Amino acid sequence: MMETELEIALRVNGKDVTGEAEPRMTLADFLRDRLRLTGTHLGCEHGVCGACTVLMDGKSIRSCLVFAVQAQGSELETVEGMAPSEDELHPIQQAFSNEHGLQCGFCTPGFLMTVSEFLDECPDPTEEEIRKRLSGNLCRCTGYQNIVAAVRSAADRMKAGSPRGDHD
Amino acid sequence: MKPAPFEYFSPRTVDEAISLLQQHGDESKLLAGGQSLVPLLALRLAGPSALIDLGRVDELRYLREGETVAIGSMTTHRQIEKDPYLLGRCPMISEAMSLVGHVAIRNRGTVGGSCAHADPAAEWPALAVALDGEFEVKGPAGVRTVPANEFFFSYFTTILEPEEVLTEIRLKLPPPSAGTAFMELARRHGDFGLAAVAAVITRRNGGIEDVRLGVAGVAAVPLRPSEAESILRGSELSDQTLDAAAEAVDAAIQPTGDIHGSEDFRRNAAKVLTKRALRRAFERAGGSA
DSSP: OOOOOEEEEEEETTEEEEEEEOTTOBHHHIIIIISOOTTSOOSSSSSSSOTTEEEETTEEEEGGGSBGGGGTTOEEEOGGGTSSBTTBOOHHHHHHHHTTOOSSOSSHHHHHHHHHHHHHHOSSOOHHHHHHHGGGSOOSSSOSHHHHHHHHHHHHHHHTTOOTTOOO | OOOOOOEEEOOSSHHHHHHHHHHHGGGEEEESSOTTHHHHHHTTSOOOSEEEEOTTOGGGOOEEOSSEEEEETTOBHHHHHHOHHHHHHOHHHHHHHTTSSOHHHHHHOBHHHHHHHTOTTOHHHHHHHHTTOEEEEEETTEEEEEEHHHHEEETTEESOOTTOEEEEEEEEOOOTTOEEEEEEEOSSTTSOOSEEEEEEEEEETTEEEEEEEEEESSSSSOBOOHHHHHHHTTSOOOHHHHHHHHHHHHHHOOOOOBTTBOHHHHHHHHHHHHHHHHHHHHHHOOSOO
């Protein structure tokens, strides 16, 4: 038996959007199912793997642990909003591409959102700081080496103020 | 898996929340940061028919500086971790916060939620007992204050009545010259701790003037090992006194073995962490040499 759906209004990647959800629908499911923003992925659905990580009001959250109704009136950033245009990747995305920081790509959106908050707070991290900060995002493919390299590369790129969309 | 259906309420005040708890009784549950509760709902280990979200009760988010710091129960771990006053005044609090899961967890998880959830391995309960914590609780009958050593009753069980809301946590900060340290053993950064120790030391004339300890993950509730504290108070810091303190902690704890660590392993971890945390706290303490 479906509970009454509630109407939810929020901003996603700078655009006002609305949708409907039962109270028990998680924000992750709402993004994927109602807003068709399927970049945010479902891994463990209990907060451990990080694949569902998005930014809510500027802060990284597990969207599988927040109900859509709780996001009423909030400002969300998802992976779909990272690239400045169709032709250009965000420096962090470009770095992941250059450094081969992904294989199947399932964990990648979660990593990108985590890294996005991380480099904002900590623009010049050490390798140890990188590994510690990424410990909440699990990857089954890469063994993390190239992910760490990608974060280092993105940090260097963004510090130097390089034009976006560079290819090495 | 997805949570089972529930009714959702978003009160704006504590009194509204209490009223909703009264209306919906046993089948209702308060939602704080959700970082412990929502996984339980997703795995269907819990199935309240009504969820009362404290997320918009703004009166529960605050931090009042002072010799006793007062923290609103909906303050997030991340807010505490980054608070400049606490960072300066009692570094072990921020140290402990940095061990709570990961940043995304700490951005939502709350002090009150952690204490009300009362996972014996959690960081907050150990901090609360080490710092003579007091919990302010509000219910239909009014407000009451419960000391930390009475608040935690058993595994995942506190003395909170079904219609009560934890509103404030108060911690007695050690003097500015004290050294503090929080150490935890976990397999990976951010995992649940197998054992954790909070240590506070004030020094005098090269020895230990005062000491406080809080231990997590080694019993049904966080422990304040007063026997170990007595051994150290007024003594030198040496291998002997540290070993004696560690033995006293060993005698006080009843860890439960599981897939992550056997009883013996947890016991040993608690002893080693006790010694290390005490050493670190001692080194960090100022005071007459």
